[in-house]
Amino acid sequence: MKQAAYIAFALLGLIWGTNFIFMKWAAEWISPTQIVFLRVLFGFLPILAFALARRSLSWSHLRYSHHFLVMALLATAIYYYAFAKGTSLLLSSVAGMLSGAIPLFSFVTAWLFLRAEPLNARTAFGIFLGFIGVILIARPWNSLAAGVDVSGVLYMIAGSLSVGCSFVYARRFITPLGLSPLALSTYQIGFALVLITLVTDMHGIANISLDPVALAGVILGLGLAGTGVAYILYYYIVQRLGALAASGVTYIPPVIALLIGTLLVGEPIKYLDLLAMLLILVGVYVLQSGTKKPTATPTVAAKVTP
Structure with a gap:
């Protein structure tokens, strides 16, 4: 059973890591x-089918609709849009590396609004390392020469903050x-x-059918x-390995996005970017190891995907 869970773990990391190149292709x-x-x-379709098969839904749950809306x-909505917009402005590998900072923002928002997470020397050092990594990727002092669109970085940060706020709301009202x-x-x-249906301008959406690869992506x-x-895999991993082990999957997508961007698509990568990604991942590890409960799991009230 555990072997199957580890296979699901690797598959989930691979799936999430490919998201950025799919968003990049679609944005064209x-x-x-x-x-x-x-x-x-x-x-939504496979999740709905799975939920119906498991008989997890009930009309009585709709009395919590205001919480579901938030x-x-x-x-x-905000999280996916910010990441799609950010990825359209950045190299897919850079966007993927920045996604590794999601646990940092989740922890910071939880600490600010819930005061439930321990801010000690270890967690503070982890946050420091992670944000130094984000700054090194953005390079606001030399962004033009570095070929990095700062607004794209800001969109990625906004998406991460949105996820962090969702974690706080889930802990306070959903759990x-x-x-x-x-x-x-x-x-x-x-x-x-x-x-999203209400705010999306459908004009031109059929253009993506001109590129079968982007459409399939x-x-x-x-x-x-x-x-x-991905949601279904995550539930399975949490059930088999526990939430702490499952949270480790967040280390895989930045690496996968980097490999796809550089090796398969030919995106340029600098040594400073590699150092930045290493700082982010080490910062997340230090942060997680300094807390009693992992705040880095992509959450939804349950979990979120990159």
Whole structure:
């Protein structure tokens, strides 16, 4: 059983790591909002089917719709849009490396608003290392020469902050409800789909069909696998290995995104970028090892994907 869980662990890291190149390809044909719409639409279908099969949903849960709406905004709509927009402005490898900082923002927002996480010398050092890594990637003092769009970095940071705020909201209002992670994720993504449908300009969305690779990337890569299957895999890993071990999957996507961007797509990479990614991952490790409970797990009330 554990062997299957470790296979799922590796597969999940691989799936999340490919998200950035799929977003980059799609951004050449459609807007970030349209990318999010297609991702959420095709991600919602397998989660809904799985939730119905497990009989995890109930009409009585709809009395918590206001909470589901907030989570849909913070952990899906805003988060996915910011990452899609940021990736469209950056190299996919750079966007992937920045995604490794999500646990840092989750911890900081939890510490600021919940005061439930221990801020000690070890966690403070982890945060310091991680943010130095983010700054080295952005290089605001020389961003033009470095070929880095600072606004793209800011979008990635905004997405990470949105996830961090969703973690705080989930801890404060969602966890006490006692609903299963599968049910919570189904409601959250379903509400997000409604919201995104209302604000998405569908004009030109069919342009992506001109590129079969980009189309498959959005539907199968970001939607079916990157959102739907990824959630299901995460639940399985948490059940088999526990939340602490499952949180370690956040180390894999930045590395996968870097390998895809440099080796398969030919994106340029600098030694400073590699140092920055190393600082972010080491910072996350130090931060997690300095807390009693991992705040780095991608969360949704349950969990979120990159």
